[in-house]
Amino acid sequence: MTASEVQRSSSRTESAPPTTVQGFAHGKAPAGGRTGAPRRALRPSSKVLPEHARSHNRSLVLQTLYHEGSRSRADIARETGLTRVTVSALVAELMADGLVVELGQREDSRPGKPATLLDLDRSAFVIVGLDLSEHSTFSGALLDLDGAISARAEVELAGSTGDEAVEKVVALARTLVDQAQAPVLGIGVGSPGVVDLAGVVLSAPNLGWNGMPLQSILAARFGVPVVVANDANAAVLAEHSFGGAAGDAMLITIGHGVGAGLLLGGTPLFGSRFAAGEIGHVVVGTDGGAVCACGKRGCLETWLSIPNLMKRLDELPDADHDRVLTEAGERLGIALAPVVGALDLSEVILSGPTELLDGPLAAATVETLRARTMAEFHGSLTLRMTTLGQDIVLRGAAVMVLSGQLGVS
Amino acid sequence: MTASEVQRSSSRTESAPPTTVQGFAHGKAPAGGRTGAPRRALRPSSKVLPEHARSHNRSLVLQTLYHEGSRSRADIARETGLTRVTVSALVAELMADGLVVELGQREDSRPGKPATLLDLDRSAFVIVGLDLSEHSTFSGALLDLDGAISARAEVELAGSTGDEAVEKVVALARTLVDQAQAPVLGIGVGSPGVVDLAGVVLSAPNLGWNGMPLQSILAARFGVPVVVANDANAAVLAEHSFGGAAGDAMLITIGHGVGAGLLLGGTPLFGSRFAAGEIGHVVVGTDGGAVCACGKRGCLETWLSIPNLMKRLDELPDADHDRVLTEAGERLGIALAPVVGALDLSEVILSGPTELLDGPLAAATVETLRARTMAEFHGSLTLRMTTLGQDIVLRGAAVMVLSGQLGVS
DNA sequence: TCATGTTTGTTAGTAAAGCGTACGAACATA
DNA sequence: TATGTTCGTACGCTTTACTAACAAACATGA
Structure with missing residues (x-):
């Protein structure tokens, strides 16, 4: 099987109804394509067939192996609540699709028949x-x-x-x-x-x-x-899956522009016009500010985008740099405070050039956030740099x- | 059947997995209670059984009747995508539970066997x-x-x-x-x-x-x-179901305090500590403000809560009232702008005393919101009073x- | 008037998916 | 060696929704 033989394109972005790779090397016909264009299912006006439950449980097994590592069929049954019989059937299907492999028998010495360990074939794709x-x-x-x-x-x-x-x-x-x-x-x-x-x-x-x-x-x-x-x-x-971010988090990207990604209850937020997170041109504060390319005055980007920040740092002596960065951080805090309060966020993550962000700027942001929201409730509000760097x-x-x-x- | 005979309490608040009244007058035993305490299912670590699909489809039929009014079984089948057979079975179950009634034959004259119209028994409960x-x-x-x-x-x-x-x-x-x-x-x-x-x-x-x-x-x-x-x-x-609000909306309640309810993609947002919408004590602006009961200065409530607003109006001559209301509206707009931008909201609704809110205050709020967010993208941002009044x-x-x-x- | 076509709702049979029970295999322990 | 435990699988059952087919009840056209 070569790369180009892989079939079944999908355009789903959400994680909700998992479009699996079912029927990969599995003989079965593709079985009449799903509903083509992904719609925003405001009303859940779609019927549910037993086969949908199947693919959900399939993903459940896959997810268990993905996160927990090598497990036996019986382990998976205990953790998912499915029976060993069902898990065996699902695993057989996943093995036929080349997604799961047997690792051999478990080493440790316990009573009973030794378990056959399974794992995702992490090099299969x-x-x-x-x-x-x-x-x-x-x-x-x-x-x-x-x-x-x-x-x-x-x-x-x-x-x-x-x-x-x-x-x-x-x-x-x-x-x-x-x-x-x-x-x-x-x-x-x-x-x-x-x-x-x-x-x-x-x-x-x-x-x-x-x-x-x-x-x-x-x-x-x-x-x-x-x-x-x-x-x-x-x-x-990425921050949620690999960086340890909780299910409710906001990630601010600071670069040529300023943007944000929101995760609420583990689900990304897209917004009514798919423009959620576009905060670069929200006006900050009540005291003017520089004119922005968009025509307004005091947009978040005028305070915080890397080009604007660099320009201001270059114009000033080193002694004033901390002040500039602190002010930028305060502005970010001012802009984020209503969002953090309204969404009850517990985690804010910054992504961008560490040398500029991870210092007075981040410190000022978190301090401003705490001062402007209900610190009592948001006791454990954390703000940190991403751990994933450029990738x-x-x-x-x-x-x-x-x-x-x-x-x- | 009296009111007190109704069984099966449920504590679910979300609308996601519909806990139905299945088995109401239906003979069947309650069939082993569901998972008792509602958990935040961050990972969807719950198996799906065919019976879950059944209750989903049951709700689908119910929902069709609820919204579309009197329909025949065949109509429902066409609208839901289920077969007439399945719909008949589900309807029979719903009729046995006393939730659906037959209205008699459809009047209009068409070829074919006349349809039997159904509807939710809207006075059944x-x-x-x-x-x-x-x-x-x-x-x-x-x-x-x-x-x-x-x-x-x-x-x-x-x-x-x-x-x-x-x-x-x-x-x-x-x-x-x-x-x-x-x-x-x-x-x-x-x-x-x-x-x-x-x-x-x-x-x-x-x-x-x-x-x-x-x-x-x-x-x-x-x-x-x-x-x-x-x-x-x-x-x-309520505003979503009865007031025509879209699936993405924010409702601001202004009364003794100031709060908000958020609907994102048709689902209420609760927040990581269940405190989503608690915006009354978010600080607004960068120019001070009155001292709040919470100890901070310039909280949204100091500008906007009805007691504070009344106090300020009472202290000033009538000629200054519009100015006070306009300023309050501006403050609300300043606080909401980052939220509207970050969430890409298309609809903001105000709830509270109409005589205070629905005038200069609302006008100033919407103007401030438009000036402080990307008006290009948020072209159709609307702000209005609730249509549901006190109830x-x-x-x-x-x-x-x-x-x-x-x-x- | 009568044959034809249409639509409705139901009956019967089939396929898919899960469960429970039971069984052999393989191990530890008394 | 006998007993108990655990694993994975074989078999049969229940639930669910589907397809196919049918009778009932209507309109329409010859």
Whole structure:
């Protein structure tokens, strides 16, 4: 089985109804495609068939193995509440699909028949992750099912926009797919701008994309599942899966612009126009501020974006740098306080250049947040830098594929 | 069947996994109670059985009848995607439970066998709704399945706190339950303060409640399903079901204090400590403000709570009243702008005294919001007063019961 | 008037998915 | 060696929704 033989593209971004890789090498016909376009299911107006329960339980077994590591069938049965019989059947299916392998018998000496340990075959598939959020470079990587990076590639944007930029994305993906030593589970893309649930980039000014159907373009070219989402949304998913963030968290990306990804109850928030997290042009404070490119005065970006921050630091002597950073942090705190209060967030995470953010700026932000919200209730409000560094969007893109294809996260 | 014979209490607040009234007059044994305490299912670590699909589809039929009115079995089959056979079976079950009735044959003249129309028996059950959010009064009502109020009752708080206040709640509920002309589907309660998913009032300073298990107290006393939630959360649900609010909305309650209820993707947000929407003590602006009871300076409540607003209006001549109201509205807009931007909200609703809110205050709020967020993206941001008046919490409490017991909303 | 077509709701049989019971295999311990 | 424990599987049962087929009741056209 080569990478290009992998079938069944999917455009789901949510993790709710797990579209599994069921029927991978499994003989069965694809069984009449699902409802094509992903809709926002406001009313749950979809019937539920027994087969849906099956794929849910399939993901449940997969998830147990993914998180807990090597377990026996009986272990999984105990942990999931399913019977050993059912687990055996599901495991047989997963083994036929090449997702699960037997590791051999458990070593320790206990009474009873020794257990046969199982695990996810973590090298069975690779994931292609793409990060389009940097200013002049598209970067990508091959990741295994644990999110570890095994190969990298990048392409210079060189001022490309529109279809030209799309071709750069395709070329980058092609490079990585060709390097893959195992079937490609899917391609995950973190893009700047506003991205809808179908993976259409509704608006990305820097790339000149307006209604660019990136998901379907990539899916058509590569014939594998593709997920496209906003970069900050991808990042907060990575922080949740790999960085230990709780189910309620907000991740602030500070770079050329300022954005945010929100995770509420373990589910990413997209917003009514898919523009959730677009806080860069919210006005902060009641005392003016610099004029922003958007025309308003005192936008969060004027205080906090890296170009603006660098410019102000360059203009001032070193002695004043801490003051500038502290003021930027205070502004961030002022902007976030109502959000943290309204959403009852317990965790705020910063992503961006550590040398600028992780110091007076972060300290001022957390202090401002505590002073402006109900410290009594938010006693354990934490603010920290991401632990995932530069690869956060790449790994978030991988999480989206894992979540969409295997139902694990 | 009298009201007190209704069984199966439930403490679910979410609408996600609908706990139905299955097995109402249906002979079958309760079939081994569900998982007792509602947990936040961060990981969906629960197996799915075919029977769960059954109750989902049951709610789907119920929901179709609830919203669309009288339909035939064949109509329901077409709208839900289920087969006529399955719909017939589900309808038979619902009729045995007394929830659905046949209305007779359809009148219009079409080819084919005339259809038998069905509808929810909207007088089969009543709902008890309680509103504990007013300052000196607990009010309650009997509501039918459409949310219409058929009887009212209230009890003076008279300074009661703690267990004494709980007894007032019980007495009020008793009055209403005794008046019920049909079985009570459940009791819904909108309480001030922080309420967890099990209906425990973690903190309601005005009532002296700290960890008060109101849900279980009422469930034990009345033997019917009881749902307790925060008043603003109840209110936003009412606005969604009866007031035409979209699936993403924020409702601000302005009264003795200031609070908010958030609906995101049709689901209420509770927050990591169940304190979502507690925005009354978020500091607004960067220019000081009055000292608040909480000790901070410039809390939203100091600008906007009705007592503070009245005090300021009383101190000033009529000519200055518009200025005071406009300033209050601006402050609300300043506080909400980051929330609206971060959540990509399309609808903000105000609840409180119309004579104060619906004028310069609301106008200033919406103008401030538009000026401080990305008006380009938030082109259709609307701000309006609730259309449900004083009964919004009562009707929201009814929605919680409907949602929890029937899976409709 | 009568045959034909349409729509409704029900009956009968089938496939999928889970459960419970029971069994052999393989181990530890008395 | 006998007993108990644990694992994984085989068998049969229940639940669920589906497909196919049918009678009932209507409209329409020859």
